[in-house]
Amino acid sequence: MSIANISPLVRMADKLALHAPISVEDRVSLLELPYASRFFEAGSYLLRDGDTRDQCGMLVSGFAYRHKINVEGLRQIVSIHIPGEVYDLQQLHLATADTNVQALTRCEIATIPHEALRRLAAERPSVAHALTVTTIVELSMSREWMLGIGRRDARTRLAHLLCEFAFRLDKHGLPPGQAYELPMTQEQLADTLGLTAVHVNRVLKGLVNDGLIVHNRRGVTIPDWAVLVAQGGFNSRYLHMNPPDAIVRPPDHA
Amino acid sequence: MSIANISPLVRMADKLALHAPISVEDRVSLLELPYASRFFEAGSYLLRDGDTRDQCGMLVSGFAYRHKINVEGLRQIVSIHIPGEVYDLQQLHLATADTNVQALTRCEIATIPHEALRRLAAERPSVAHALTVTTIVELSMSREWMLGIGRRDARTRLAHLLCEFAFRLDKHGLPPGQAYELPMTQEQLADTLGLTAVHVNRVLKGLVNDGLIVHNRRGVTIPDWAVLVAQGGFNSRYLHMNPPDAIVRPPDHA
DNA sequence: TACCATAACAAACATATGTTAGTCCGACAA
DNA sequence: TTGTCGGACTAACATATGTTTGTTATGGTA
Numbered sequence: 286m287s288i289a290n291i292s293p294l295v296r297m298a299d300k301l302a303l304h305a306p307i308s309v310e311d312r313v314s315l316l317e318l319p320y321a322s323r324f325f326e327a328g329s330y331l332l333r334d335g336d337t338r339d340q341c342g343m344l345v346s347g348f349a350y351r352h353k354i355n356v357e358g359l360r361q362i363v364s365i366h367i368p369g370e371v372y373d374l375q376q377l378h379l380a381t382a383d384t385n386v387q388a389l390t391r392c393e394i395a396t397i398p399h400e401a402l403r404r405l406a407a408e409r410p411s412v413a414h415a416l417t418v419t420t421i422v423e424l425s426m427s428r429e430w431m432l433g434i435g436r437r438d439a440r441t442r443l444a445h446l447l448c449e450f451a452f453r454l455d456k457h458g459l460p461p462g463q464a465y466e467l468p469m470t471q472e473q474l475a476d477t478l479g480l481t482a483v484h485v486n487r488v489l490k491g492l493v494n495d496g497l498i499v500h501n502r503r504g505v506t507i508p509d510w511a512v513l514v515a516q517g518g519f520n521s522r523y524l525h526m527n528p529p530d531a532i533v534r535p536p537d538h539a
Numbered sequence: 540m541s542i543a544n545i546s547p548l549v550r551m552a553d554k555l556a557l558h559a560p561i562s563v564e565d566r567v568s569l570l571e572l573p574y575a576s577r578f579f580e581a582g583s584y585l586l587r588d589g590d591t592r593d594q595c596g597m598l599v600s601g602f603a604y605r606h607k608i609n610v611e612g613l614r615q616i617v618s619i620h621i622p623g624e625v626y627d628l629q630q631l632h633l634a635t636a637d638t639n640v641q642a643l644t645r646c647e648i649a650t651i652p653h654e655a656l657r658r659l660a661a662e663r664p665s666v667a668h669a670l671t672v673t674t675i676v677e678l679s680m681s682r683e684w685m686l687g688i689g690r691r692d693a694r695t696r697l698a699h700l701l702c703e704f705a706f707r708l709d710k711h712g713l714p715p716g717q718a719y720e721l722p723m724t725q726e727q728l729a730d731t732l733g734l735t736a737v738h739v740n741r742v743l744k745g746l747v748n749d750g751l752i753v754h755n756r757r758g759v760t761i762p763d764w765a766v767l768v769a770q771g772g773f774n775s776r777y778l779h780m781n782p783p784d785a786i787v788r789p790p791d792h793a
Numbered sequence: 794t795a796c797c798a799t800a801a802c803a804a805a806c807a808t809a810t811g812t813t814a815g816t817c818c819g820a821c822a823a
Numbered sequence: 824t825t826g827t828c829g830g831a832c833t834a835a836c837a838t839a840t841g842t843t844t845g846t847t848a849t850g851g852t853a
Contacts, residue, residue, distance in 0.1 A: 311547060350629050351682075353682060353683070353685075355686055355690050355691060355772055356772035357690075357772075359690040359691075360690070361685055361686040361689040361690045362620045363682040363685050363686070364597045364682075375678070375679075378668060378671050378675055379672065379675055379779060380671050383682070383776060383779070384678050384682060384778050397659060406662075406732075410661075414632060416672060417632055417671060418632050418633065420671075420674055420675060420678065421632055421633055421674060422679045424629070424674065424677060424681060425629075427635050427681045427682055427685060428605075428607060428617040428618075428637070428681055428687055429607070431607075431617050431681060431684055431685050431688060432607045432609055432615040432617070433613055434688045434689045434733065435615040435730075435732075435733030436609050436611075436613040436614070436615045436733065437609060437613075438809075438810095439698060439809075439810075470829085470830065470831090471830075471831070471832090472830085476689075478689075479688065479689030479690065480810075480811090481810075481811055482830090482831090483810090483811075483812080483813095483832090483833090484809085484810055484811070486831070486832060486833090487810090490795080490832085502819095518609055518610035518611075522637060523637050525633060525637070534540050555826090692839075692840095693839080693840075724799085724800060724801090725800075725801070725802095726800085734840075735840075735841055735842080736800090736801090737803090737840090737841075737842080737843095738839085738840055738841070739801090740801065740802060740803085741802095741803095741840090744802085756849090
């Protein structure tokens with residue numbers, strides 16, 4: 286089977302398997318879900334506060350960010366989404382969205398009808414469980430971010446975020462990959478950290494000067510994982526990831 | 540039927556009904572759940588980071604708060620729980636807890652075996668749905684708090700929190716009750732708002748001086764709901780509450 | 794009544810972070 | 824080549840919030 290014929294839904298199955306046991310049969314049933322695929326340019330809204338949906342959207346490629354805006358127009362980014370994640374799973378249970386989701390880069394979206402997903406969840410409790418765990422992990426992550434914004438200083442906050450990205454983007458080996466793409470502007474970083482762009486610039490340069498990270502155009506590399514982890518006070522437990530060998534693949538996919 | 544014989548689980552059913560449709564049969568089945576009841580003193584830990592559970596705990600009376608602690612020992616309170624709420628629902632799906640929950644006041648806890656709750660959820664999709672919605676609403680609330688900590692100034696943040704409490708504690712009429720019990724110390728308020736106790740004191744006094752609230756020993760009263768709402772930039776949509784008449788009660792409970 | 798713990802309150806001072814207002818630079822289009 | 828634009832970057836200054844330290848109420852208790 287050529288790469289071109291692999292369903293984009295494998296990304297979703299892989300992602301679910303990071304947090305909950307997914308059997309071979311579960312995986313097959315996920316790949317049989319109906320879907321439609323489409324591209325969005327960077328900056329497009331994938332979901333708007335107040336929207337109603339009858340389909341779920343999964344990021345096949347690219348990045349997206351979720352944000353809220355207060356009465357003064359200030360923006361707070363409350364989560365970043367990476368490929369394989371369903372960014373509007375909650376709309377399966379709630380009538381209207383309470384956040385905005387915007388494309389961070391150009392990205393490909395696969396949409397799956399709510400009805401099909403509901404049917405699958407009803408038939409396969411393990412899939413339903415995996416979807417629920419997904420939401421719970423999002424909750425856990427948002428609490429960790431609250432701790433950061435409320436009780437960590439700017440430098441620690443930024444280091445922690447960079448660790449989190451490294452960990453989540455990693456194929457799940459240890460230690461996480463030393464280099465990754467970070468397509469966020471300093472203003473966007475500021476809005477996720479509860480800082481200003483100017484201060485992000487200061488702190489970012491501080492981390493670079495002190496050799497904790499290398500930050501060349503659009504990418505970050507981490508020379509010493511342990512050092513950055515220490516600076517960020519990072520502990521991956523809140524991400525609730527399974528050990529890598531918990532990921533089960535159908536035999537024909539190996 | 541005398542008050543003394545009413546199961547504490549009605550509080551849970553009422554709470555679920557705030558967010559999702561609960562039929563009379565659902566309600567009856569909830570009241571038939573096995574449970575054990577017990578009291579905890581203020582300050583007791585109801586759940587610790589890392590704990591494993593085989594029962595869920597519901598607050599029958601009293602208040603509790605959930606918090607995380609960073610490497611420097613600084614504490615961030617990430618949610619406040621009020622009667623009727625199940626504070627460790629997530630342990631139904633996750634092996635270990637990632638937050639601490641501590642009693643804010645002396646409180647009564649009813650524990651329900653996971654097994655019984657799982658069986659009920661499997662039998663009654665509407666109950667399963669209501670439980671899921673509960674988690675999603677917690678996620679929504681935590682995102683709103685992130686917005687506050689990251690992008691609202693101290694005064695607005697405090698006003699918003701006071702509005703939220705008024706709204707959640709209210710029996711759900713409009714406008715919310717003008718007075719309620721607030722058994723939190725200024726240090727606890729500080730830890731939920733991402734401030735220091737000293738600054739909470741300053742800001743609290745500011746709100747009192749300007750007539751936005753009256754703050755007499757352990758309680759808050761709100762002379763003009765609209766004014767405080769404006770100061771806090773408060774919009775209750777993120778709480779995802781049903782209109783009051785959506786709450787269905789069994790006939791013998793009216 | 795005295796004692797003790799806890800919380801509220803206050804003032805002086807310190808600083809992390811925000812604000813404003815620019816310059817510089819690379820990417821891209823005409 | 825020139826022009827435009829967004830983003831990175833800088834510097835001087837402003838301020839919201841934190842820190843430290845202590846005093847004052849309050850409530851429980853012996």
